[in-house]
Amino acid sequence: xxxxxxxxxxxxxxxxxxxxxxxxxxxxxxxxxxxxxxxxxxxxxxxxxxxxxxxxxxxxxxxxxxxxxxxxxxxxxxxxxxxxxxxxxxxxxxxxxxxxxxxxxxxxxxxxxxxxxxxxxxxxxxxxxxxxxxxxxxxxxxxxxxxxxxxxxxxxxxxxxxxxxxxxxxxxxxxxxxxxxxxxxxxxxxxxxxxxxxxxxxxxxxxxxxxxxxxxxxxxxxxxxxxxxxxxxxxxxxxxxxxxxxxxxxxxxxxxxxxxxxxxxxxxxxxxxxxxxxxxxxxxxxxxxxxxxxxxxxxxxxxxxxxxxxxxxxxxxxxxxxxxxxxxxxxxxxxxxxxxxxxxxxxxxxxxxxxxxxxxxxxxxxxxxxxxxxxxxxxxxxxxxxxxxxxxxxxxxxxxxxxxxxxxxxxxxxxxxxxxxxxxxxxxxxxxxxxxxxxxxxxxxxxxxxxxxxxxxxxxxxxxxxxxxxxxxxxxxxxxxxxxxxxxxxxxxxx
Amino acid sequence: xxxxxxxxxxxxxxxxxxxxxxxxxxxxxxxxxxxxxxxxxxxxxxxxxxxxxxxxxxxxxxxxxxxxxxxxxxxxxxxxxxxxxxxxxxxxxxxxxxxxxxxxxxxxxxxxxxxxxxxxxxxxxxxxxxxxxxxxxxxxxxxxxxxxxxxxxxxxxxxxxxxxxxxxxxxxxxxxxxxxxxxxxxxxxxxxxxxxxxxxxxxxxxxxxxxxxxxxxxxxxxxxxxxxxxxxxxxxxxxxxxxxxxxxxxxxxxxxxxxxxxxxxxxxxxxxxxxxxxxxxxxxxxxxxxxxxxxxxxxxxxxxxxxxxxxxxxxxxxxxxxxxxxxxxxxxxxxxxxxxxxxxxxxxxxxxxxxxxxxxxxxxxxxxxxxxxxxxxxxxxxxxxxxxxxxxxxxxxxxxxxxxxxxxxxxxxxxxxxxxxxxxxxxxxxxxxxxxxxxxxxxxxxxxxxxxxxxxxxxxxxxxxxxxxxxxxxxxxxxxxxxxxxxxxxxxxxxx
Numbered sequence: 001x002x003x004x005x006x007x008x009x010x011x012x013x014x015x016x017x018x019x020x021x022x023x024x025x026x027x028x029x030x031x032x033x034x035x036x037x038x039x040x041x042x043x044x045x046x047x048x049x050x051x052x053x054x055x056x057x058x059x060x061x062x063x064x065x066x067x068x069x070x071x072x073x074x075x076x077x078x079x080x081x082x083x084x085x086x087x088x089x090x091x092x093x094x095x096x097x098x099x100x101x102x103x104x105x106x107x108x109x110x111x112x113x114x115x116x117x118x119x120x121x122x123x124x125x126x127x128x129x130x131x132x133x134x135x136x137x138x139x140x141x142x143x144x145x146x147x148x149x150x151x152x153x154x155x156x157x158x159x160x161x162x163x164x165x166x167x168x169x170x171x172x173x174x175x176x177x178x179x180x181x182x183x184x185x186x187x188x189x190x191x192x193x194x195x196x197x198x199x200x201x202x203x204x205x206x207x208x209x210x211x212x213x214x215x216x217x218x219x220x221x222x223x224x225x226x227x228x229x230x231x232x233x234x235x236x237x238x239x240x241x242x243x244x245x246x247x248x249x250x251x252x253x254x255x256x257x258x259x260x261x262x263x264x265x266x267x268x269x270x271x272x273x274x275x276x277x278x279x280x281x282x283x284x285x286x287x288x289x290x291x292x293x294x295x296x297x298x299x300x301x302x303x304x305x306x307x308x309x310x311x312x313x314x315x316x317x318x319x320x321x322x323x324x325x326x327x328x329x330x331x332x333x334x335x336x337x338x339x340x341x342x343x344x345x346x347x348x349x350x351x352x353x354x355x356x357x358x359x360x361x362x363x364x365x366x367x368x369x370x371x372x373x374x375x376x377x378x379x380x381x382x383x384x385x386x387x388x389x390x391x392x393x394x395x396x397x398x399x400x401x402x403x404x405x406x407x408x409x410x411x412x413x414x415x416x417x418x419x420x421x422x423x424x425x426x427x428x429x430x431x432x433x434x435x436x437x438x439x440x441x442x443x444x445x446x447x448x449x450x451x452x453x454x455x456x457x458x459x460x461x462x463x464x465x466x467x468x469x470x471x472x473x474x475x476x477x478x479x480x481x482x483x484x485x486x487x488x489x490x491x492x493x494x495x
Numbered sequence: 496x497x498x499x500x501x502x503x504x505x506x507x508x509x510x511x512x513x514x515x516x517x518x519x520x521x522x523x524x525x526x527x528x529x530x531x532x533x534x535x536x537x538x539x540x541x542x543x544x545x546x547x548x549x550x551x552x553x554x555x556x557x558x559x560x561x562x563x564x565x566x567x568x569x570x571x572x573x574x575x576x577x578x579x580x581x582x583x584x585x586x587x588x589x590x591x592x593x594x595x596x597x598x599x600x601x602x603x604x605x606x607x608x609x610x611x612x613x614x615x616x617x618x619x620x621x622x623x624x625x626x627x628x629x630x631x632x633x634x635x636x637x638x639x640x641x642x643x644x645x646x647x648x649x650x651x652x653x654x655x656x657x658x659x660x661x662x663x664x665x666x667x668x669x670x671x672x673x674x675x676x677x678x679x680x681x682x683x684x685x686x687x688x689x690x691x692x693x694x695x696x697x698x699x700x701x702x703x704x705x706x707x708x709x710x711x712x713x714x715x716x717x718x719x720x721x722x723x724x725x726x727x728x729x730x731x732x733x734x735x736x737x738x739x740x741x742x743x744x745x746x747x748x749x750x751x752x753x754x755x756x757x758x759x760x761x762x763x764x765x766x767x768x769x770x771x772x773x774x775x776x777x778x779x780x781x782x783x784x785x786x787x788x789x790x791x792x793x794x795x796x797x798x799x800x801x802x803x804x805x806x807x808x809x810x811x812x813x814x815x816x817x818x819x820x821x822x823x824x825x826x827x828x829x830x831x832x833x834x835x836x837x838x839x840x841x842x843x844x845x846x847x848x849x850x851x852x853x854x855x856x857x858x859x860x861x862x863x864x865x866x867x868x869x870x871x872x873x874x875x876x877x878x879x880x881x882x883x884x885x886x887x888x889x890x891x892x893x894x895x896x897x898x899x900x901x902x903x904x905x906x907x908x909x910x911x912x913x914x915x916x917x918x919x920x921x922x923x924x925x926x927x928x929x930x931x932x933x934x935x936x937x938x939x940x941x942x943x944x945x946x947x948x949x950x951x952x953x954x955x956x957x958x959x960x961x962x963x964x965x966x967x968x969x970x971x972x973x974x975x976x977x978x979x980x981x982x983x984x985x986x987x988x989x990x991x
Contacts, residue, residue, distance in 0.1 A: 083551050096550065103544055105551060206784075208551040214783035243553050244785050322783050325583050328594020329548040333650065346648075350587055373585070373778035382780060 004029040005171045009074050009228035012174055016058065016073030023055035023062075023073030027117055030075050033172045034119055039494040040142050042157075042167040044080050045088055046120035051075040054117025061115075069115030070235045077167045077176035080121035081128055082108045082219075083208040087118075091210040092126045092136035095330045095337050095357030105208025106240045107177065107219045114235035119173050122163030126359045127327065128184055128212040131431040133162030134422055135361040143192055143415055144170035144490035148456035152493075155415040155457070158188025164222045165192040169490060175223035175232050179209060181216045182315050183411075183435025186447035189222055190410035190460025193449045193488060195477065196222035197229045200467050201442030202247035204233075205240030211326040213319035214245070216439050226448060226477040230254040233470065249468065257471045260479040263297035267476065268403030272308035273434060275412070282409045282459065285450040289407050289461040292483035293476060303402050305395040308437055310388045315436040316429055317372050317385035323362075324369025330357060364425065393441040400466050405476045408434050410447040410460035434462060444470045448477040449486040458488065499670030501708065503742045509711045510738040511718070512668035512704070514730070516681060518567075518660045518691035519635065519699035520560045526634050526658035527554030527597065534697050538640070538651035546656040548592035553784050556581075560658035561788065563690035564604050564632045565798045567660060570688045570805055571627055573608025575795060579631075580787045585778040589650055590637040598633035598661075600779045604788065605630035610684065611807065612676040619810060619825035625677050626665035635659050660691065666705065666715065671731035678702060678727050679829070683806050686831040701725045704758075706737040707751070716741070717751040721758050721765050732763050740765070809834060817841075817856035826864055836884075837863045843888035848895050855895060862891050866901075870908045877912035886911045889918035897978055903927040931978040933985065936969070939977070940985050943968045954990060962986065 004026050007015065016023045031048040058073045083089045083101040090096040104112075112118075126135040133141040133156060143157040143166055157166035161178035165188030168176050178185035180198035189196030197220045204219035211217060221232035234254055240246040269290065274283070290300055332338035332353030339352035358366070372381035399406065411431055421428040438445035444467070447460040461480055465473035501508040525532055528545035545552045568575050580602040583595040606629055611622040637655035639648045662681065668674045682693035682700060693700050702725075707718035719741070721733045741751045755774075756765040804812070806828045813824035827837045841859045845852045867887065871877055890907050893899045899907065899922055907921045922928050930936065943965060944951050954961040969982050 083549075089550065091550070099550070101549065101551075103549070206551070207553050210550045211784075242555060244555050245783075321780060325585050325595050325778070325780070328585060328587065329550070329592060331587060331589075331594060333589050334547055334592060335549070346589055347587075370778065373780050375776045375778075378778075378780070 005033050005174075007174065008224055009071070009175050009231050012074050013068075013072055013231070016062065017068055019062070023058040023117075024052060026073055027051040027055035027075045027119075030119055030173055033170070034167075036495050037170055037172050040144060040166050040170055040172070041139050042123055042141050042163040042170070042172060043077070043120040044090060044092065044123050044138050044163070047087060047118050048120075050087070051117040051119045054112065054115075058115050058117075069113065070231060071111060072115030074115065074174060075117045075119045076111065076232075077119050077122045077164060077173040078108055079124055079161055079164050079177045079179060081124060081179055081210045082177060083210070084108055084118065084121065087121060089121065089210070090137070091128070092124045092138055093357065093359070093362070094137045095353075096210075097137065097337065099336050101208075103208060106205035106242065107209065107236045110238065111177070111232075111235055116235070122161075122167055122176055124163050125160035125184075125361070127210065127323070127362050128160040128179055128181055128217075129323070129361050129365055130159040131183070131187060131428050132156035132416070132418065132421065133159040133188075134418060135159070135359050137359060140418055141166045142418070144492070144494065145192060145415060145457055146490070146493065153417040156191065156418050156420075158191035158415065160184040161188045161196075161222060165189055165194060165196070168192070168194045168222055168224060170492070170494070171489075175221055175228055177219060177236070178222045179212075179217055179219050180435075180439065181212050181218075182319060182439045183432045185220045185222055186410050186435050186445060186460065186462055187431060189447040190449075190458065190462075191415040193452075193458030193486065194222055194224055195226050195229050195446065195448045195481070196220060197233060197446035197470065197473065197477075198439070198444065199233060199237060199470050200247065200444045202245050203237045203444075203470070205238070205243045205246050207240055207242040213322040214326060215322060216315075216319060226446075226474055226481050227255065227258060229446065229477075230258055230474050247468075252471060254471055254474055257475075258478055259475050260482050261297055262293055262476065262479050265298045265405070265472070265476070266403040267293045267298045267300050268303035268399050268406040269300060270303050270305045270308065270399070270406055270408060272305050273408045275433075279413055281414070281453040282412060285453075285459045285461060286407070286409050288484070289450055289480055292480050293407060295483060296479035298476075298479070301403050303399045303406065305392075305399060305437065307388060307391045307395050311392050311437040311440055312429065312433050314385040314388035314392070315432065315440060316368070317381050318389065318440070320365040320369035321372050321382050321385075322369070324366045324373065327358070327362070327366055330354065332357075361425070389440045392437050396437075396441045396443060396464075404466070404469075405472050406464040407476070408462045408464065410434060410462040414453050414455065414457040414459055438464045443467055444473045446473050446477050448480050448484070450480065450484050451486060452488055458486075499672065500711075501738050501742050504746050507711060508708045508738070508742050510669060510734060511666050511707045511709060511715055512670075512674050512734055513666035513718075514664045514668070514674060514677060514705070515703040516662045516664075516678065517701050517703070518662060518685055518693070520563045520632070520658035520660055521689060521691055522557060522559045522563060522658055524557050524559070525656040526557055526560050526632065528656050530656065532657050534699070536653055538649070538653060540653065542652040542655065546592065546652055548594070554597060554782070556785065556788065557658065560632060561604065561790075562794070562798055563688070564630060564660050565790065565795065566688050566802055567662075567685060567690045568605030568608060568630050569799055569802055570684050571608035571610050573627060573630065574606030575790070576602065576604055576606055577790045577795070578602065578787055579604040581782045581785045582779045583782045586775050588636070589648065590639050590652075590655070592637070592652060592655055596634050596636065597782055597785070599631035601781070602787075603629040603631035610677070610680050612673060612680050613825070614672055614676055616825055617822050619821050623673065625667045625673070628663040628665050630660050630662045633659050633661060666707075671734040674704070674734055675727050675731045678730055680806070683829055683831070687803055687805055689803075695725045695727070698725060702730050704730055704733045704737070706734055706741070708738050708741045708745070716745075717753050719751065719754055719756050719765075721756040722768065724758050729758060729760055733758050733765060736764055813856075817853050819856055819860050823857070823860045823864060827860060833863070839884040840887045840891070843884050844891045844895075847888050847892040855891070858895060859891055862887065866905065867908060870905050871912065874909050874912050878915065881912050881915035886918055893918060893922055897931055897980070898922065898928055900929045900975075900979060902975070903929060926976070928976065929978040930973055930976045931981050933981060936973070936977055936981055936985050937989075939969055939972045940965075940982070940989055943972060944989060951990065962990070965990070
């Protein structure tokens with residue numbers, strides 16, 4: 001019998017629908033992998049019973065000859081930033097430890113409605129703030145990948161969706177939800193040799209997703225290949241009247257529209273992404289990508305995104321500014337952690353609760369955000385950053401007169417070892433340098449595996465598209481995927 | 496308008512006043528959630544996930560609240576901004592679940608407008624124009640309850656997220672009376688428009704009172720802001736107290752601190768709430784959960800078309816078309832309840848007597864403004880439900896036809912209020928009709944004159960005052976039921 005946990009979303013769906021195996025068999029196979037992989041710390045909470053329950057419903061539907069849905073019979077991992085009714089939702093924080101929402105996020109509900117089941121809640125950087133998963137209150141996630149240097153250094157799975165990337169790469173789930181504020185889907189996907197797409201801002205509802213930076217947060221799928229991303233994104237996306245920033249547009253049939261033929265398409269190569277001192281292996285994978293897309297029929301053009309170097313500083317003003325306000329609601333008054341020292345008043349309760357409930361990275365960003373919004377600094381920081389943001393968006397607008405999609409590396413390096421960058425927040429932030437421009441502009445962008453570096457670690461290539469043109473991004477991703485022939489997977493050393 | 500001055504040791508001081516009025520928008524749902532807004536519900540029964548700021552919850556603007564604020568702006572002839580935006584005002588407090596209030600600092604929904612206030616009821620045309628700087632919409636906070644537990648405070652979030660309009664005046668007022676007139680006029684307009692019930696006791700309208708003093712002609716002085724003042728009388732008290740306090744401070748060599756103050760209604764005084772040094776840095780920034788608010792022409796047109804006739808226009812129409820006195824017109828149009836009652840009774844009366852409204856307008860106005868309230872106040876066991884439009888019109892019609900006298904009309908009204916019986920039936924059954932039969936009246940008059948021959952002599956000798964005596968005697972003989980007009984006429988004829 002096929003090893004079920006090696007199957008893609010598309011293959012599971014087809015197999016369940018065709019009766020090759022049952023959804024319950026699939027769920028149980030992944031449940032077993034989840035249970036055996038506690039070392040990776042990818043899940044904060046496993047929900048095997050939820051996965052089986054959803055699978056039973058799908059099997060029952062099949063017995064009745066009913067439609068099984070776009071994700072029928074596919075068990076998935078849910079990033080623990082999405083509120084799940086009756087299941088603890090923590091944002092990987094002490095603040096929300098034990099918090100059980102009485103509501104279901106729009107995106108997760110859509111996935112359940114499409115026939116998916118939940119294997120568990122995936123670990124992440126605390127409140128999605130981080131690039132290595134080391135800020136989680138529940139301990140860092142470990143990447144299933146190891147360098148082929150004989151050493152057994154634990155590597156970062158990327159962040160903030162590090163539980164998602166680790167779990168998909170380690171075959172603990174065929175796909176997982178991620179959220180991307182400044183690269184939190186793409187960077188972990190690149191670090192772990194999987195695919196992930198951040199759609200156009202507004203495609204996926206933010207309702208029920210614990211907010212980090214509202215104007216940037218976008219949910220998206222993380223899976224083993226481009227087709228699976230297309231399938232899952234279709235199930236996740238759609239207008240939601242409960243989110244004022246939700247796009248009121250029909251959801252395109254991305255899966256049906258997949259087409260790797262790049263004839264007549266122009267691919268832009270932004271010269272500003274070619275930075276001094278860049279890892280030659282990253283440059284090589286970029287060149288590989290260019291060659292593959294040419295091979296697929298695309299014309300490659302040099303473009304300029306002149307304000308690129310201001311994107312990272314602007315991002316690290318805007319995102320913390322919004323976060324400092326979004327996280328004000330965690331005050332110990334209504335839910336979550338309450339730290340009430342003996343004889344304490346309201347201010348003391350706030351101070352104690354927030355000191356104890358937030359980790360150092362979250363506190364750092366709250367302080368940065370509070371600072372940049374303060375009287376006297378607002379114009380110099382926040383307003384200036386908003387102007388930069390507008391210029392970044394204009395850079396892309398101008399680029400679209402020359403090309404249809406943009407190809408760039410996803411990250412400046414392959415996965416680093418856990419602990420390597422924790423003492424230097426700035427070097428950690430630099431990991432997002434290629435990811436944040438598309439976030440600031442609200443554009444769809446995805447990472448697909450491009451190959452392994454000399455250490456045997458995956459590298460990712462990033463495709464950025466025009467607003468609403470997820471199809472163009474997915475198609476270019478598929479063209480690369482077909483030529484990269486990426487089949488590497490990590491050894492299951494944790495079993 | 497007489498000038499209001501504080502007499503200080505160093506001479507006269509002028510008071511400068513600006514008001515920020517918070518008016519709760521009349522709407523079934525809150526500004527950014529579907530939760531209900533009814534006053535007086537059990538604590539925390541009208542709270543949605545959004546109002547409680549649960550993780551991942553998002554605000555969605557309620558179109559009706561925006562519509563009401565736009566209509567209010569139109570009613571004060573203000574600029575309507577087709578593009579506006581919501582900002583977050585960040586601060587921590589237990590009644591503020593999000594840790595920020597969604598408001599509009601940088602781009603309010605409504606820009607500059609004005610309203611005209613009159614200080615003298617008898618002279619409503621003599622007005623002063625008070626500028627309005629802006630109207631923006633924002634969320635209300637919840638409420639803390641300190642009396643539920645010996646050491647803890649409880650939080651009621653029913654009010655959390657309810658829509659408020661903040662109506663900010665320019666510093667154009669110069670006396671407590673002007674400020675009082677401004678609040679009353681604003682409340683009247685809000686009630687006309689239907690955008691706020693103006694109920695200050697229930698807190699659906701409250702004012703932050705900004706006061707400073709200066710020597711007439713000088714630059715503005717430093718102002719204080721007294722928060723959450725919830726009646727017209729208190730607003731006037733705050734100004735009175737603050738102006739005098741500030742003059743004392745300055746004349747004693749001190750300086751007025753720019754600070755936030757609280758009013759104590761029990762003592763009529765204000766005290767420091769927080770000084771400028773303790774002022775919050777609210778870290779306003781555009782709310783990233785919300786798109787800018789863009790109003791299309793159709794929406795704006797609908798708002799405009801749905802506006803009712805407003806107080807000033809109605810007052811002019813009452814004067815010009817109905818022929819009412821300026822005073823009556825002013826009194827009748829000052830409040831929605833009053834004009835609605837007037838217009839209903841006016842229409843019913845005109846229909847009943849078969850005349851145009853302008854023919855009976857003054858009579859109905861007198862009835863509504865002075866006669867009826869007088870009777871009502873004196874009637875202890877009046878039942879409001881009996882005070883119907885039809886009953887009032889019935890009584891006025893009987894009076895207009897001469898069937899009942901003014902006194903009888905009052906008696907009938909009193910019985911109506913107590914029992915709900917029909918005015919016509921009461922007049923009939925209770926004998927409350929006046930006699931207009933000239934033959935019968937002549938006979939009584941003849942009798943009165945005959946038995947008072949001496950007085951008749953005196954009258955004819957020039958003692959005109961005795962005419963009233965003859966009227967009184969005649970009415971007495973007729974048990975008060977003689978039609979005074981007919982009695983007068985016959986007496987005059989007979990006395991020659």
